[in-house]
Structures are given as C-alpha cells and as structure tokens.
Amino acid sequence: xxxxxxxxxxxxxxxxxxxxxxxxxxxxxxxxxxxxxxxxxxxxxxxxxxxxxxxxxxxxxxxxxxxxxxxxxxxxxxxxxxxxxxxxxxxxxxxxxxxxxxxxxxxxxxxxxxxxxxxxxxxxxxxxxxxxxxxxxxxxxxxxxxxxxxxxxxxxxxxxxxxxxxxxxxxxxxxxxxxxxxxxxxxxxxxxxxxxxxxxxxxxxxxxxxxxxx
Numbered sequence: 103x104x105x106x107x108x109x110x111x112x113x114x115x116x117x118x119x120x121x122x123x124x125x126x127x128x129x130x131x132x133x134x135x136x137x138x139x140x141x142x143x144x145x146x147x148x149x150x151x152x153x154x155x156x157x158x159x160x161x162x163x164x165x166x167x168x169x170x171x172x173x174x175x176x177x178x179x180x181x182x183x184x185x186x187x188x189x190x191x192x193x194x195x196x197x198x199x200x201x202x203x204x205x206x207x208x209x210x211x212x213x214x215x216x217x218x219x220x221x222x223x224x225x226x227x228x229x230x231x232x233x234x235x236x237x238x239x240x241x242x243x244x245x246x247x248x249x250x251x252x253x254x255x256x257x258x259x260x261x262x263x264x265x266x267x268x269x270x271x272x273x274x275x276x277x278x279x280x281x282x283x284x285x286x287x288x289x290x291x292x293x294x295x296x297x298x299x300x301x302x303x304x305x306x307x308x309x310x311x312x313x314x315x316x
Contacts, residue, residue, distance in 0.1 A: 116266065116269070120134075120269065120270055120273050121273075123270075124273060124274060128195045128274075129195075131270070131273075131274040132195075132274070134270055135267065135270050135271050135274060138263055138264075138266060138267035138270055139267060141260070141263050141267075142260050142261075142263045142264040142267055143217075144260070145245075145256045145257050145259070145260035146217060146221060146241075146257075146260065148249075148253075148256070149221070149224060149241065149244065149245055149248070149249075149253070149257060150217075150220045150221060150224055152248050152249060152253075153224030153225075153227070153228055153244060153248055154220075154224065156224075156227070156228050156247075156248055157223065157224060157227030157228060158227055158228070158230060159227070160230075161226055161227050161228075161229070161230035161231075162223065162226060162227050182214075182218065183211070183214070185268070185271070185272070186207060186210065186211065188271055188272060188274075188275035188276075190203060190207070221241065224244060225240045225241060225244045228244045228247055228248065229243060229244055229247070239258075241257050241261075242254045242257045242258050242261075244257075245257040
C-alpha cells in the first residue's frame, strides 16, 4: 500500500464505516453482514462449480491419518467453526428466538461443513501433490489453474471480503453483548459507603518501597 499511512487510513475508514452502520441500528448491521456473506460465498461457489469438472479422481485417494495429523486438523477445524457463538448475541432482536436461532445455527453449521468439504475436494482433486507446495494460498492457485489469473484475483478478493466480514460480524455481536451486560446487570451491584460512619477497609503502600502500610 506504499507505506503505513495508507494502511492506517484504510483501517480507520473501515472501522469508522462499521461504527456508523452499527450506530444506525441492528438491522443495518445485519444487512451488511448478510451482504458480505453473499459476496464472499460467490467466489467459492464458482470455484466449486467449475472445479467439480476438473477433479482428477486419482488425487482424492487418502490414507489413514496419524494421531498427530488428526490433532493438527482438529485445531484447524476449531478455528474454522469458532465465532458461531457470536450469532447468538443479537438473539433479542430476532422474532421467536427459541425457534429461529437453533434452526439458523444448525443450518449454518451444515452449510459451512458442506462448503468446506466441497472446497477441499476441489483443491485436492485439482492440485494433487502440488497442494502442499501452495499451502499458503491453495484456493488461489486452484482458481488460477481453472479460471486463469482472473479467477485467482477473484478468490483473493473473496478472502479479503471474508476478513472484513469477520470484523463486521464481531463488532455487531460484541456491541450487543456489552448492551446486554449494561441492561441486565448480571454482576452484583456493589454499594459504596453510606456515610462517614460506614466501616470500610483501606489498603495502601509506601510510595518508595511498595511495602504494605495498612
């Protein structure tokens, strides 16, 4: 970006824009997240649709993984699905949350799992042994082989939009969580001394040695 100043300007602009959207209310924030979700899914769906015709079945053969590999994959899966709890925070703004929220969460998990499986199959089926060589951006390389440089740029743009969507969703959920804490006061209220005769305990230390004085 040609230095730190343009980067800071872009980050400040994104944060300010998200703040403005959330200040306007929960509905604009949700609409923004929905739009970003659609924008980041389109490149992936295109990659899956085109890649399904370019899969080499020989590349999809798998062997039994070791325990270490299972552990490493589990860590990645935890990261992939983390954040689903944020979707529960705006539940107070949802109609019939007891019915709607569980269905939405289950649907999101099922769709996300299917998309992940399809993307893995396409990337592995197209790249084959070269998948490990392009571990830093396997989907971009898969798109390049299927759709050329335009496909690569499309997938990279989708990744950028996805990161922005994470921030947008997190900001939406975090604000709702803090509003919930403020409104319902889940922590016990602590009252201060009623008057000068109210017994209190004062702990202070020396300003030079740091030793307790009382």
